[in-house]
Each structure stands twice: as structure tokens, then as C-alpha cells.
Amino acid sequence: MNAKTSKRLNMKERYRIMTRDLGWEPSYQRYEDIFPQESFEGIKIVDWDQWEDPFRLTMDNYWKFQAEKERKLYAIFDAVSQNNGQMKISDPRYLNAVKLFITAVTPLEYNAYKGYARVGRQFGGVGARIACQMQSIDELRHTQTQIHAMSHYNKYFGGMHDFPHMFDRVWYLSVPKSFFEDASTAGPFEFLTAISFSFEYVLTNLLFLPFMSGAAYNGDMNTVTFGFSAQSDEARHMTLGLEIIKFILEQHEDNVPIVQQWLDKWLWRGYRLLSIVGMMMDYMLPNKVMSWAEAWTLYYEEAGGALFKELERYGIRPPKYADQTVIGKDHVSHQAWFIFYQYGHATAFNTWIPTAKEMDWLSEKYPDTFDRLYRPRFELLAEKAAKGERFYNNTLPQLCQVCQIPLAITEPDDDTLLSHRDTVHDGERYHFCSDGCRDIFHHEPEKYVQAWLPVHQILQGNCGGADMAKVIGDYYRIEMGEDNLDFEGSAEQRRWAAWKQAV
Amino acid sequence: MSVEIKTAEITPVRQTYGHTKRRFGDKPATRYQEASFDIQPTTNFHYRPMFDEHHELYDTGYTLLTMEDWYAFSDPRQFYYGAWVAARAKLQESTETNFAFFEKRDLGNRLSDEARRLVTRCLLPLRHAELGANMNNVGIAANAYGTTLSQAHMYHGMDRLAVAQYLSRIGLLIDDTPGLLLAEAKSLWMDDPAWQGVRRYVEDSLVVEDWAELSLAQNLIFDGLLYPFLLESLDERLLDIGGGDIAILTDFMGDWFKDGSRFIDALFKTLAGESEANRTQLTRWVAHWRSRAVEALTPVAIEAGIELDAALAVLDKRLAKLGLLETH
Amino acid sequence: MSRVFIALQDNENARFIVEAISEDNPGAEVKHSPAMIRVEADDRLTIRRETVEEKLGRDWDTQELQVDMISIGGNVDEDDDSFTLYWNT
Numbered sequence: 001m002n003a004k005t006s007k008r009l010n011m012k013e014r015y016r017i018m019t020r021d022l023g024w025e026p027s028y029q030r031y032e033d034i035f036p037q038e039s040f041e042g043i044k045i046v047d048w049d050q051w052e053d054p055f056r057l058t059m060d061n062y063w064k065f066q067a068e069k070e071r072k073l074y075a076i077f078d079a080v081s082q083n084n085g086q087m088k089i090s091d092p093r094y095l096n097a098v099k100l101f102i103t104a105v106t107p108l109e110y111n112a113y114k115g116y117a118r119v120g121r122q123f124g125g126v127g128a129r130i131a132c133q134m135q136s137i138d139e140l141r142h143t144q145t146q147i148h149a150m151s152h153y154n155k156y157f158g159g160m161h162d163f164p165h166m167f168d169r170v171w172y173l174s175v176p177k178s179f180f181e182d183a184s185t186a187g188p189f190e191f192l193t194a195i196s197f198s199f200e201y202v203l204t205n206l207l208f209l210p211f212m213s214g215a216a217y218n219g220d221m222n223t224v225t226f227g228f229s230a231q232s233d234e235a236r237h238m239t240l241g242l243e244i245i246k247f248i249l250e251q252h253e254d255n256v257p258i259v260q261q262w263l264d265k266w267l268w269r270g271y272r273l274l275s276i277v278g279m280m281m282d283y284m285l286p287n288k289v290m291s292w293a294e295a296w297t298l299y300y301e302e303a304g305g306a307l308f309k310e311l312e313r314y315g316i317r318p319p320k321y322a323d324q325t326v327i328g329k330d331h332v333s334h335q336a337w338f339i340f341y342q343y344g345h346a347t348a349f350n351t352w353i354p355t356a357k358e359m360d361w362l363s364e365k366y367p368d369t370f371d372r373l374y375r376p377r378f379e380l381l382a383e384k385a386a387k388g389e390r391f392y393n394n395t396l397p398q399l400c401q402v403c404q405i406p407l408a409i410t411e412p413d414d415d416t417l418l419s420h421r422d423t424v425h426d427g428e429r430y431h432f433c434s435d436g437c438r439d440i441f442h443h444e445p446e447k448y449v450q451a452w453l454p455v456h457q458i459l460q461g462n463c464g465g466a467d468m469a470k471v472i473g474d475y476y477r478i479e480m481g482e483d484n485l486d487f488e489g490s491a492e493q494r495r496w497a498a499w500k501q502a503v
Numbered sequence: 504m505s506v507e508i509k510t511a512e513i514t515p516v517r518q519t520y521g522h523t524k525r526r527f528g529d530k531p532a533t534r535y536q537e538a539s540f541d542i543q544p545t546t547n548f549h550y551r552p553m554f555d556e557h558h559e560l561y562d563t564g565y566t567l568l569t570m571e572d573w574y575a576f577s578d579p580r581q582f583y584y585g586a587w588v589a590a591r592a593k594l595q596e597s598t599e600t601n602f603a604f605f606e607k608r609d610l611g612n613r614l615s616d617e618a619r620r621l622v623t624r625c626l627l628p629l630r631h632a633e634l635g636a637n638m639n640n641v642g643i644a645a646n647a648y649g650t651t652l653s654q655a656h657m658y659h660g661m662d663r664l665a666v667a668q669y670l671s672r673i674g675l676l677i678d679d680t681p682g683l684l685l686a687e688a689k690s691l692w693m694d695d696p697a698w699q700g701v702r703r704y705v706e707d708s709l710v711v712e713d714w715a716e717l718s719l720a721q722n723l724i725f726d727g728l729l730y731p732f733l734l735e736s737l738d739e740r741l742l743d744i745g746g747g748d749i750a751i752l753t754d755f756m757g758d759w760f761k762d763g764s765r766f767i768d769a770l771f772k773t774l775a776g777e778s779e780a781n782r783t784q785l786t787r788w789v790a791h792w793r794s795r796a797v798e799a800l801t802p803v804a805i806e807a808g809i810e811l812d813a814a815l816a817v818l819d820k821r822l823a824k825l826g827l828l829e830t831h
Numbered sequence: 832m833s834r835v836f837i838a839l840q841d842n843e844n845a846r847f848i849v850e851a852i853s854e855d856n857p858g859a860e861v862k863h864s865p866a867m868i869r870v871e872a873d874d875r876l877t878i879r880r881e882t883v884e885e886k887l888g889r890d891w892d893t894q895e896l897q898v899d900m901i902s903i904g905g906n907v908d909e910d911d912d913s914f915t916l917y918w919n920t
Contacts, residue, residue, distance in 0.1 A: 009681055011911045017675070017685060018668045022634040024693060028706040037554045054907045057894065059665035060595050065898050067592030070585045084513055110542060114561070114645060117657060121642035126634070130664065133641055137661055140654060141584040144538035147520075148585075151537055155515035162521040164542045178549045184560055185552040205902055209838075209867075216865045224866060228840050231901040239907050303904050306833035309920050310906075452547045477521065495516070502512035 015056035020049070023126035037122045041187035044252035048125030051247055054239035055131075062134065066141070069229050073145060076225040081152040087503055090218040091286035092157075092496040093487055096349040097214065098150060098223065099159035100280060103348055104176045105207070106146040107167040111180040112139035112195060119188040128247070131240050135196075138233040145230065149222040157492060158483040159348040166348055169463070170476045171454035172276075172340070174404045178451060179273045183266075185447075189248060190262055196241035198266035202307065204234055205299040206274055210281050210289055217287040242307075249314040256315045261443065267319035268436035271328075272403040278333035279340065282362065283354060291365035296329040321436045324412045330366055331410060334374040339408050341381070342393035346468070348478045350487035353382045373415060390486055394468070396455045401430040401448055402437035409433050425449065526574070535581035539651050540574050565646040566715040568774055568781045573649035576773045579765050587658045590762070591665070598755040602672065610748040611677040618746025619677055619684075625737060625807045626753075627674045627688030628698055629729075633667035635705035636660075639721045643714040655766050659722065662759060673752045697806040700799035707795075715774060719785065720792040722767045727821055728796045730760040732804065732814035740809050764821075771825050782826065789827045793818070835905035835916040836871040837878075844887075845899050851882040867901065876905070878914040 009017070026034055038045070079085065089095065116136030123129045154160040167173050183194040212227035248255050278292030290298075308318040337351075344351035354362065359378065362370045384391055397406035411419045421432040425445045432438040441448045457463050464475035472478050482491050518524065519532040522541035548559045558564055563573060582590070605611070614622075640660030647653045674685040692698050704725065711717040734757050741749050775782045797815060804811040822828040837852075839845040845868055852859055852870050859872040870876065884891045893914045905916035 009675070011909070013682075014675075017682060018671050021685070021689070022630055022667050022671070024631055024689070024702075026706045026709070028703040029710050034706070034709045040554065055894075055897070055909065057897070058668050059661060060599070060668065061892075061894055062661075063588055063591040063595045063665070065894070066588045068898055070588055074585060087513070107542075107544065110650075111544070113657075114543075114653070117641055117645035117653075121638055121645055129638075133637075133661065133664070136641070136644070137584070137657055140657065141588075143542070144584050147538050147542070148534055151519070151534075154520055155517055156513075157516070160520070161517060164522060164544065168544050168546050174547075174549075177544070177547075181549045181560055185550045185554075187553060209902070213865060213867075228866065228901055232840070232898060235900045235903050236897065238903060242906065302834070303836075306835075306904065306918060306920075309833055310918050313919070447550050447553070450550050452549050457547075499513045 011056050015053060015058065018058050019053070019130050020051075020126040031124065035122055035124045037118075037188050038124050041189050042258055043187075043189045043248060043255050045124070045248075046251050048123075048128070050250065051125050051127045052243055053127045053131065054243045055236050057134065057236070069232060070141075070145075073225055073229045074148070077148055077152070077222060080222050084503075085221055086153055086156050087499060088219040088221065092492050093284065093350070093352065094218040094220065094286050095153065095157045095492070096159070096351075096487075097211075097280045097284040098153055098220065099157070099349040100276065100284070101211065101223075102146060102150045102154075102160045103163045103166050103170070104173055104276060106143055106150075106163060108176055108180050109139050109143040109146065111184055113137070113143060115180075115184045115191055115195065118184075119191055122188045128244065131243075132192075135233075135237050135240060138237065141233065142226075142230045145226045149226040152222065156495075158479065162477045165477050169454075170348065170478070171343075171346060171458075174452065174454050175276070176273060178404050179269055182269065182447075189244075192241070192244045193248075193259060193262040194266040194269075196237060197245045198241075198263060198270050200234065200237045201241035202267065202300065202304050203270045203274060204238065205303065206295055207277055208234065209299070210277065210295050213289040214281065214285045214287075217289055218285060245311070246314070249311070249316065253315075260316055263316065264320040264436075265440050265443070267325075268321055268434075268440065269403065271325045272405060272433070272437070275332040275336045275405065275409075278329075279336035282333040282365075283337040283358075288361060291362075292333040293329040293365065296325070301326065320439070321434075324434070324436065327412045328409075330369045331373075331415060334362075334366070334370065335409050336405075338374070338377065339397075339406055342391060343397075344486060345392045345480075345484055346472050346476070346478065348476070348483045350485065350490050350492060352487040353378050353385060369415065385486070385488070396458060398431055399453050399455050400433035400437050401451060401453070402440050403433060404451065404453060405433055407431065407433050533581065535578075535583050535586065538583040539578075539654065541650075543648075543650050543653070561648060563648045565648065566713045567784055568715045568777075570774070570777050570781075574651055575777065576649075576651050576655075576770060578651060578655045579769045580762065582655065582658055582766075584654075591662070594755055594758060595665075598669065601751045601754055602676065605748065605751050606676060610751070613745075613748060614677060615745030617744045618741055618749065621737075621741060621744065621746065621807060622673070622677060622749060623684045623688050624691060624697075625803060626733070626749075627670060627685060628692040628701075629733075630667045630670040630674070630685075631689065631692045632701055632705050632729075633663050633670065635709060636663040636721055636726070637667065639708055639711075639717055643718050646714045652770070655770070656718065659763060659766065662763065666756065666759065669752075669755065673749070676752070677749075697802040700802055704795055704799040715785075716788050718767075718770065719788050722763070723771055723822075724789065724792040724796050724818070725799075726760070726763075726767075727818040728793075728800055728811075728814055730756070731817040732800065732809070732811060734760065735817075736804075736809045736811075736813055737807060740807060768821070768825065771827065775825060775827060786827050786829055789822060790829050793822070832873050833905075833918040833920050834871050834873060835876050835918060836869055836903065837876065837900060837916060838867055838869045838902040840899045840901055841866050841868050842899060844895075847886040848878065848883055848896070848899070851886045852876065852878055855879050855882050874920070875915065875917045877916075880912050 113136050116132045116139060120129055120132035120136050150160055167177060183191050208227055208231050212224055215223035248259055281292050340347055341351045359375055381391055399406055407420050409419055411417045419434055421438045423430055423438060458471055463471045473480055478484050487493055518530050523532045523537050526540055527536055543561055552560060637660050640656045644653045644657035644660060647656060675681040678684040692702060708720050738750055775785050801811055819828060849861055849868055856872055856876050859870050859876060862869045880891060880893055893909055896914055903916055905918055908915040
């Protein structure tokens with residue numbers, strides 16, 4: 001930091017000189033040729049100078065703070081790999097959450113890096129552009145620290161070894177992939193609304209805080225450390241999300257309905273995506289932190305409530321179908337785990353029936369739904385498994401055209417009935433899991449008809465033929481008997497037992 | 504309590520990730536390798552970009568150049584985020600020491616008026632050019648295919664923002680009323696005939712769509728001429744007129760340029776080495792942008808009372824070494 | 832009325848920062864969970880540089896918060912002397 005002298009300007013003035021004052025009005029090229037993506041979404045920006053910089057971070061301090069974070073982080077990674085830190089983990093089933101993370105979330109960080117680089121070039125306002133650039137490079141940091149955090153675990157456990165390959169191909173990974181590509185292929189303002197606001201500000205706490213606490217409760221030092229370290233960047237990103245929304249809304253009243261539609265869309269899309277996190281919290285963490293329903297109440301209903309109250313004065317209402325997410329919080333994690341359990345031969349992680357103690361925890365956390373709807377189902381499956389008839393579903397499910405989750409989620413007003421919507425577009429019938437997803441399709445059918453739906457692709461022979469064993473083994477690179485199937489009797493279980501003997 | 508682990512019996516199942524193994528062999532990989540190669544999505548993209556329906560989200564077609572393998576480029580500095588930020592924090596620390604020294608000794612007051620004037624007229628306007636360099640490199644990071652190419656440009660882009668900000672701090676530091684000299688420099692950038700060539704070059708570069716051409720126009724040609732001019736010719740000139748202390752403040756630019764040039768040289772060596780078609784295309788771009796850069800910077804050199812020749816000789820030597828200079 | 836909050840990594844620095852927050856914001860509620868400290872307040876929460884410096888016994892830049900801060904709720908207003916979270920409602 002600089003010596004404090006009488007000549008020193010205050011932080012705001014200094015930051016103005018260091019950022020937006022660097023910009024200028026071009027005259028040799030047209031503004032719209034330099035920033036060609038700024039106007040096509042219909043968002044009207046009257047004056048970029050109204051942009052408020054939330055964190056006035058210049059590169060000198062950025063380097064200094066970030067280097068300090070990285071030093072601490074890599075010291076832990078080194079310690080874990082030098083001391084067989086993987087053996088401190090509570091229960092080998094826990095690692096399956098890590099496998100899901102590196103295949104489903106780490107590639108999203110990479111997409112975020114690229115997306116923010118684009119917007120960090122495309123916005124006409126210098127302040128907003130630089131905020132996006134810093135987020136871009138942070139997202140690259142998260143990608144790489146996650147790869148490095150899990151590098152050691154990859155040496156001892158399955159399911160992580162081909163995460164970029166799997167992300168592009170495996171059926172359930174098309175859920176996060178299509179989610180992020182939807183944002184990345186949109187214009188810069190929708191991208192920021194989707195990722196900075198809806199995802200980072202409204203939903204990111206639901207991903208990182210439970211995941212990190214879960215790691216802490218289950219002895220995963222690397223994940224706790226990278227998680228907290230990443231989250232310290234996240235506080236900056238969240239603020240960018242709130243500032244960009246306020247900025248767009250303040251710029252022009254015509255922006256309000258456009259933003260409202262994006263908020264409706266992206267809350268729903270984010271909510272569907274996070275079913276995977278709900279399942280991870282309720283089923284995959286041997287030592288539980290809190291239930292998905294509790295997390296949704298705390299981080300969405302309470303924190304999000306304050307936020308949408310703040311936005312009311314711009315004419316923004318809470319996202320459409322938010323009420324359905326509140327009903328759904330008692331169901332989604334169970335329904336998601338049930339999907340993965342029955343397709344556990346096509347997953348890059350192990351699946352299992354919750355233990356009796358775990359089922360009791362679920363009963364306690366979900367008094368209205370678990371004993372009535374889900375416990376009987378798991379007990380039946382457990383009985384079959386005990387007889388050597390572990391259930392694997394060999395038929396391919398129908399997927400939602402938008403969120404790409406199998407149509408196995410129930411109606412908001414009837415939890416015994418599967419929710420299914422459809423519509424005909426250009427003579428072709430499309431299927432959806434919900435009103436929320438169907439609305440999204442109707443708004444931009446030309447976009448969603450393009451979706452790469454894994455089941456359709458398998459049926460069309462684009463994933464290595466009709467033989468599912470080949471699709472899973474060759475096309476997905478999921479190694480049969482090593483990466484997939486039930487945890488009970490798995491290679492992971494056997495190896496862990498042997499290693500524990502050696503400890 | 505520490506637990507005694509009989510490590511011999513806890514043996515790894517694999518040495519590294521599958522994609523890393525396929526590229527580098529079945530052995531423990533470096534952090535640069537694991538974090539940089541084959542991690543970008545390659546296929547089954549869901550939707551065409553709404554801002555560019557002719558390309559996929561990640562597309563090799565954002566340049567005319569072609570490569571058999573886009574990961575053939577490897578950053579000689581092996582910068583992944585952690586390595587980059589550590590190197591830059593070190594640079595930042597020594598630069599802060601220099602700035603603090605300059606300020607504490609009140610070296611700004613020792614500058615001759617002529618030196619202050621030269622800094623204002625010939626160095627400070629470049630903070631705007633550096634912002635252009637920032638935008639160009641970040642744009643390349645967005646469009647270039649593959650993580651090794653993309654990330655190196657991203658680091659380079661953030662570095663340029665830092666250079667622009669340090670140049671601003673120089674302007675504040677030597678100013679009796681902080682902000683006045685920077686305002687004067689900005690009006691030169693906007694309106695002074697001596698600077699219009701550079702501003703035109705920068706604005707023209709901002710609309711170049713081919714990322715490889717853009718990296719060449721910005722990082723190889725423009726910087727390749729500008730930095731030797733600043734670091735050698737302008738430095739000497741300042742020394743002559745009682746402004747030698749400015750070198751304390753611009754010292755970091757020399758270190759940074761040397762470091763960045765390692766990346767840029769490796770980049771164009773790889774691209775040109777791939778095929779004759781690439782080399783021909785690059786040579787054509789070099790011919791175009793080199794003469795434009797000379798034209799742009801000549802009035803600035805005249806303003807500074809310096810010949811551009813020495814800097815041009817440095818650039819030409821570099822281009823010749825890369826085999827990209829047309830010889831007639 | 833809405834709640835603003837800041838969550839910090841539970842480390843040596845954070846203990847002093849939280850102490851400073853509690854002193855300057857009498858209504859603030861401090862919640863401890865594993866590896867994390869969360870401080871909440873109604874509508875507004877201010878971290879003052881002077882108080883933190885007093886607690887830490889050294890110079891402290893408000894931007895240093897970024898190293899330990901893991902989440903926030905509320906609008907941000909930051910200058911040389913303070914860091915404030917607030918809701919307008």
C-alpha cells in the first residue's frame with residue numbers, strides 16, 4: 001500500500017482515475033463496432049458513468065491479496081498429499097460428492113472464466129468491464145484450484161479421472177452443461193443477470209456453504225480450504241451481481257420487463273440445477289450438515305426475501321414459481337437420489353441405499369414427506385438388494401427439453417403424480433418437467449430446440465451405438481465396476497478397507 | 504496425535520487425470536499440466552451463441568490460422584493462476600518499494616520541468632493505450648481456443664491493466680495537484696496530432712476480429728516497438744534532461760516486458776512453426792501492422808526528440824528470429 | 832426491516848474484526864459455525880477502520896477484509912475509513 005501523504009486522494013477518486021478515467025470516447029472506430037454485443041438484447045444503457053464500483057480493487061492490491069490466499073491454499077494441498085490426507089476422510093462414500101463436484105461444477109467454473117472474459121471485453125463501461133475481468137480471472141482460479149485440490153484424491157479414487165471428457169458427454173452432466181451454455185450463449189446482460197445475480201447472489205451460498213461445511217464435517221481438508229478460499233472471491237462476485245441488476249434497472253424503465261423475465265427464467269433454471277446439490281447434502285454426506293430443505297429456507301427464502309424486497313422499488317417482483325421451489329424443497333433431493341440410484345450403472349460415482357440411521361435423520365428433517373413417500377421406496381429397494389437383486393433401470397428416461405432432468409419430479413400440488421408438460425413447436429412435440437421449464441421454452445423456442453439431449457443422442461446412435469455398456473464404457477469413459485454401481489461391494493469399498501488396515 | 508501410516512501399502516490407483524495421462528504419459532503431472540491442458544469443453548454444445556450464430560461456443564474458427572492440436576502451445580513460464588499471481592505479487596512488492604522510495608525522498612520535486620513535461624507528453628498518454636491492450640488481450644482470452652492460449656492472454660490482459668494503473672500512479676506522484684497532469688495527458692491522447700496515430704492504431708485494433716491477428720498487432724508488433732522505445736530510448740532521454748529518477752518508477756515495465764515477451768515469442772513460434780500457410784498469413788499481418796506501428800509511433804518519437812530507429816531494430820531482430828520478417 | 836450479514840473465515844484476524852464490529856454495532860448478532868463466523872444485523876452494519884486498527888494494534892486497510900470475507904448480504908459501501916452493508920428498505 002502507498003504511504004499516506006497529504007497528496008493522497010481518497011479511495012473513490014483514486015479508483016476513478018485508475019479505472020474509468022483510462023477509457024475514452026473513440027473517434028476512429030464506431031462505439032458499436034468496438035462493443036458490438038452491447039445493444040442486441042434490447043437493454044438500454046443511457047450512461048455508463050452511473051455505474052457504481054462496489055469493490056474498488058486495483059491490480060496491485062488484487063495481486064497482493066490473491067497471492068496471499070494462494071499461498072495458504074497450496075500449503076494445505078501440499079500437506080494433504082504429503083501425509084495421505086485422504087485417509088482422514090470420514091467414510092469413503094463421502095468421496096462421491098467430490099466426484100460429482102469435479103465433473104459437474106469445476107467445468108462450470110471454466111465456462112464462467114470464458115464468459116466473464118467475453119463480457120469483460122464487451123461492456124462499454126470501463127468500471128463494469130474491469131469488475132467482470134477480475135471475476136473472469138477468479139473463475140479461472142477456481143477451476144484450477146479445484147483441479148489441484150482433487151488431483152491427490154484422483155490418484156486414489158475413481159470417477160474423477162476424465163472430468164472434462166465426461167462433462168461433454170455423460171447424461172446427467174448435460175444438466176449443468178446446458179444450464180451454463182444457455183447463459184454463455186446469451187447476450188452480456190443476460191449472462192450477468194443469470195450468473196452474477198441469480199446464480200452468484202441468490203444461489204451460490206446454497207452450493208458452496210453446504211458443500212464446504214460438508215467437507216469440514218467429513219474430514220476433507222482440501223475441499224474445505226479451496227471452498228473457503230474461493231468463497232472469499234465470491235463475496236466480490238455477489239456484489240457485482242447486485243450492482244449490475246440495480247444499474248440495469250436504474251438506466252431505463254424499458255429494461256424492467258426484460259430483467260423480470262430473466263429473473264423468472266434463471267431462478268427456475270438454477271433451482272433445477274441445484275437439485276443435485278440437495279441430493280448431495282441429504283444423501284451423499286455421511287456426516288450431515290443441514291438438510292436441503294433447511295438450506296433452502298435459510299439461503300433462499302430468508303436471504304433472497306430481503307433481496308427481492310430491496311428490488312421492489314424498481315418494479316421487480318419475486319421470481320415466478322418461487323412458491324413451487326418452496327413446495328419442492330421437501331421432495332427434490334429424494335427424487336434426485338432415486339433417479340441416480342436406479343441409473344447407478346451409468347454414473348461416475350457409487351450410489352447406495354441410506355443406512356437405517358440415515359433414514360431416521362431424513363424422517364426427522366422431512367416429517368411431511370420422507371416416511372410417507374420415500375422411506376417405503378428405499379426399504380423395498382433395500383430388500384431387493386439384500387436378495388441379490390439390486391435394481392438397475394435399463395430403460396432410457398424421457399428428459400425435460402430445458403433443464404434436461406429426467407421426468408421423475410412430482411407435481412407441485414400432488415406429490416404422488418409425476419409432473420409432465422408438453423408443447424408442439426414446428427410440428428414437433430417437446431416435453432418438460434414443469435410449467436417453469438415450459439415457459440422458458442416458449443419464450444425462446446428457437447434456442448431450446450437445439451438442445452443436445454443425451455437420451456435422444458443415444459437413441460440416434462451418436463454416442464457409440466445402441467449397446468449401453470459401450471455408451472457407458474467407451475463413450476462416457478466410465479469404467480465398469482470401478483467408477484460406477486452400488487457402493488456395497490465396490491472396488492472403492494474394498495480398497496478403502498485394505499488401506500485402513502495399513503494405517 | 505499423529506498417526507503412523509505405513510505408506511508402502513497405500514498405493515495410488517493412478518498417477519494423474521486421464522486427459523493428462525494421454526498427453527504427457529502415465530506419470531505424476533505438474534500443476535501447470537493438470538490445470539491447463541485439455542480442460543476446455545470440446546463437443547456437444549447445446550446452443551449457438553446468440554451474438555454469433557456462425558460459431559460454436561468454443562470454436563477454432565475465430566482465427567484464419569489452423570493447428571492440428573491447439574494445445575501445442577505451452578507457456579514457457581508455465582503460468583497457471585497460482586504461479587502467475589505469485590510472480591506478479593513479487594513484482595508488485597518490489598514496485599511498491601520503488602514507489603515508496605521515490606515518494607519518501609520526494610524525488611518528484613527533483614525532476615526538471617523539462618523531464619516532467621516529457622513524462623506528461625510522452626509517457627502518461629500511454630495509460631490509455633494500455634487499457635486498449637487490456638481489452639484486446641481479454642478479448643483474445645475469450646475467443647482463443649484451448650486453455651493454454653486463452654489463459655496466457657488473460658494474464659497478459661490483466662497485466663496491462665496493472666501497467667495502466669501504475670502509469671496513472673506515476674502521473675499522480677509527480678503532480679503538485681494530483682490529477683492535473685493525467686488530465687493534460689488525456690487531452691493529448693484525444694486531440695494532440697502527435698498522439699492521433701497511436702490512438703488510431705489502438706482503436707483499429709479493437710475491431711480486429713481474428714484473435715491471432717490481434718495478438719500479433721498488439722503484443723508482438725505494437726508492444727515490440729513501444730517497449731524498447733520506452734525502456735531504452737525514452738529512459739536515456741530522461742536521464743539527459745534531469746529525469747533519471749523516473750526509471751525507479753518505470754523499472755517494473757522492463758521486468759514485465761521481458762517476462763511477457765517469453766510468452767509472445769513462444770506463441771508465434773508455435774503458430775508459425777505449424778505450417779507454411781500459417782507462416783505466410785502471419786508474415787502478411789506482420790508486414791501490414793509493422794508499417795502501421797512505425798507510422799503511429801513516429802510522431803511520438805519526434806515529440807520526445809528521439810529516433811525510433813533503435814527500437815525498430817530491436818523489433819526487426821525479434822521478427823527475423825521468428826522468421827516472420829519479409830525480406831526483399 | 833431486512834437482515835444484512837457478513838461471513839468471515841474463522842481465523843485470528845477475524846476474531847479482532849468481529850470484536851470491532853460488535854463494539855461499533857451494538858445490535859449485531861454473532862453466530863459461530865465450524866470454520867466460519869457470521870455477523871448479522873437489522874438493515875445496516877458498519878466495520879470501521881479505526882476500531883479494527885485499535886483491536887489489531889496495527890494499520891489496517893478496509894480492503895484487507897477481502898482476504899477473510901466469505902459471504903455478504905446487502906448493498907456495499909466502502910471507503911478508506913469504513914465498510915458498510917445496508918438495505919434501503
